[in-house]
Structures are given as C-alpha cells and as structure tokens.
Amino acid sequence: MKISRGIQYMLFSSLCFALIGWIFRLLAHIPTAEIVFFYSIVALIISFSIIRYQKIYPWGNCRHLLLLYGISTGIGITLFFDTLMRLPLAIANVLQNTSPIFTAILGMYILRQSVSLRRWLFFILAFLGVFLTYVTNLSSHTKSVYVIIIGLLSALLMGLANNLNAKMKKSEHPLVIFSYSKICTILLTSFYCLYTFVPLTAYDGLNLLVLGILIFIAEYLAINAYQQAPVAHVAAISYLGIPYALGIDLLLGEKFQWITFVGMGLVILGVLLNLFYK
Incomplete structure (x- = not known):
C-alpha cells in the first residue's frame, strides 16, 4: 500500500518530537517556560527567514483561527513539556498521545469528518496500549492528579x-500557521520567565539552538501532515x-515492566491497522 505524503510527514515528525523530548531532559535545571520561550524564538527566526525569502504574506487571512491555533498550541506544548520534567519520556508521551482521540472526536464537529467503526476499534486498541503503558508504571514513578490533568489538558488543546x-489548509500557508504558534507561545511564556529566569550557559544555549531547529522541523512537518x-x-x-x-x-537506562512492552506492541499494532485498513 502506498503511504500518503501526509502520513510520511507525521512519521518523521513523531521521531523529531521524541528527540526533542530527550534534549529537553538535558535542560531539566531550567524552568519549562524559559526553555519553551527561547526555543520558540529560534524557531520563529527560522520561520520568518523562510517567509521573507519566499515572499509569503506573513499575517494570514483567517486571523481569528490563527490566533486560536497559536494560543492552543502555545499552552498545549508548554503543558506537555512540563510533564516531561516529571515523568520518563515514554510515559509522558503515552499521556500526551491521548490527543489522537480528542483530534478524531473534535474532527467530527469542526471538520465534519466521519470516523468509521473499524477505525474507532483500532483507536481503542492503541489506547489500550497507552493505558497499559501508563498504569503499569504508576508504582515506579511518582505521579499526581496534577500531572494527569495537565497531560490530558495538553492533549485536548x-x-x-x-x-x-x-x-x-486552503487559506493559510503552513509557515504562517507555524509562525502564529511561536508568536503566541513567546508571548504566553514571557510573563512567566520574568519571575523564574535562570541564567544560561553556553552549553544550554547550544541545546536550545538545536531544540529550536528540531521544533521547527517537527511542527512544520506535523502542520503539513494534518493539511494533507x-x-x-x-x-x-x-x-x-x-x-x-x-x-x-532504554538508551538512557530507564527500567520498565514487561507489560509496558506489551502496551507498546498494541500501540504499534493499532497504528499499522489504521494505515492498512480504510
């Protein structure tokens, strides 16, 4: 079966986001909002540079939707990265990856896109894998209702x-959508940074630069994926x-129970079934 361009974009985007999570953990001594603030500046510079080079109108057409998109992604991604500071990378991703369920449900109302019964069953299979992965690690890592709430709120947003x-997708260029996201994120996190700022070292600056580049690639690919x-x-x-x-x-030495790998298998199976069955 031929895999569509949109699916290919999301495959690479997901890999980039996993690498982003790893680099983010290297900056655990810096407040989450500060990390998000600085990498957003890097990503916005890249985006605006390309927009200017390609002579794209930067302010878009549906500005109310662009602003709503920017606010939802700004808050959502900040909350997600906050969970990364409190949970192992894979477990934080499990919590965040309830977002496909919210995406499909909201898509029925916002986009009028129907979801077949078979596809819902595949979603449930993948979500069962998510549940197994998360619940089986409750005993080995400190959790709180707060972490669960911010993780689910992030996924919803x-x-x-x-x-x-x-x-x-028919009215806005992906770079314009991305830029609005970063502008809103910078504005939202800047207020918090005023009170919690931590001075950066050269090593921190290098990691933030790499983070900004990866964020640009990952989010730009994801934006294109959802448009195609x-x-x-x-x-x-x-x-x-x-x-x-x-x-x-696993490369970083985290330990997981065997049933976690069963959960991973169910997730991958659910994804493959979604790919190969219409």
Whole structure:
C-alpha cells in the first residue's frame, strides 16, 4: 500500500518530537517556560527567514483561527513539556498521545469528518496500549492528579489545534500557521520567565539552538501532515512517538515492566491497522 505524503510527514515528525523530548531532559535545571520561550524564538527566526525569502504574506487571512491555533498550541506544548520534567519520556508521551482521540472526536464537529467503526476499534486498541503503558508504571514513578490533568489538558488543546490547522489548509500557508504558534507561545511564556529566569550557559544555549531547529522541523512537518490527510489517519500515526520515546528511555537506562512492552506492541499494532485498513 502506498503511504500518503501526509502520513510520511507525521512519521518523521513523531521521531523529531521524541528527540526533542530527550534534549529537553538535558535542560531539566531550567524552568519549562524559559526553555519553551527561547526555543520558540529560534524557531520563529527560522520561520520568518523562510517567509521573507519566499515572499509569503506573513499575517494570514483567517486571523481569528490563527490566533486560536497559536494560543492552543502555545499552552498545549508548554503543558506537555512540563510533564516531561516529571515523568520518563515514554510515559509522558503515552499521556500526551491521548490527543489522537480528542483530534478524531473534535474532527467530527469542526471538520465534519466521519470516523468509521473499524477505525474507532483500532483507536481503542492503541489506547489500550497507552493505558497499559501508563498504569503499569504508576508504582515506579511518582505521579499526581496534577500531572494527569495537565497531560490530558495538553492533549485536548493539541487535538483542537490539529483540527484548526486542517480547517485552514486552503487559506493559510503552513509557515504562517507555524509562525502564529511561536508568536503566541513567546508571548504566553514571557510573563512567566520574568519571575523564574535562570541564567544560561553556553552549553544550554547550544541545546536550545538545536531544540529550536528540531521544533521547527517537527511542527512544520506535523502542520503539513494534518493539511494533507484526514485528521483521524494522521492522529493515529502520532502514537508512534511512544515507542520512539521508549527506545530513547532504554538508551538512557530507564527500567520498565514487561507489560509496558506489551502496551507498546498494541500501540504499534493499532497504528499499522489504521494505515492498512480504510
């Protein structure tokens, strides 16, 4: 079966996000909002440079949707990275990857895109893998209701953003959508940085530079993916961020129970079934 361009974009985007999570953990001594603030500046400079080079109108057409997209992604991604500071990378990704469910549900109302019963069953299979992965690690890592709430809120906001992105595919250039996201993120995090700023070393600056470049690649690919394929299809592929992150965690020496790997297998199976069955 030929894999669509949108699905290919999401495959690479998920891998980039897993690498981003790893680099983010190297900056654990810096407040989350400060990290997000600085990498967003780097990513915005890249985006604006390309926009200027290609002579694209930078302010877009549907500004109310662009602003809503920017606010939802700004808050959503900041909350997600906050969970990365509190949980192993793979477990944080598991919590975040409830977003495909929110994406599919919201897509039924925002985009009027139907989801077949078979595809819902595949979602449930993948979500069962998510559940097993998360619950089986409760005993080995400190959790709180707060972490669960911010993780689910992040997933909900990203599900909303995915649908808004798809809704703007005929009116907005992906670079313009990305730029609005970074502008809103910078504004939202700047207030927090005023009170919690931590001085950066040269090593921190290098990591933030790499982080900004990877964020640009990952989010730009994701934006294109949601514009070129049905949101439910693309959302299912984002589950692959979990096994990507698990691999990185294992390289970093994290320990997991055997049933965690069963959960990973169910996630991958759910993704493959979503790919090969219409």
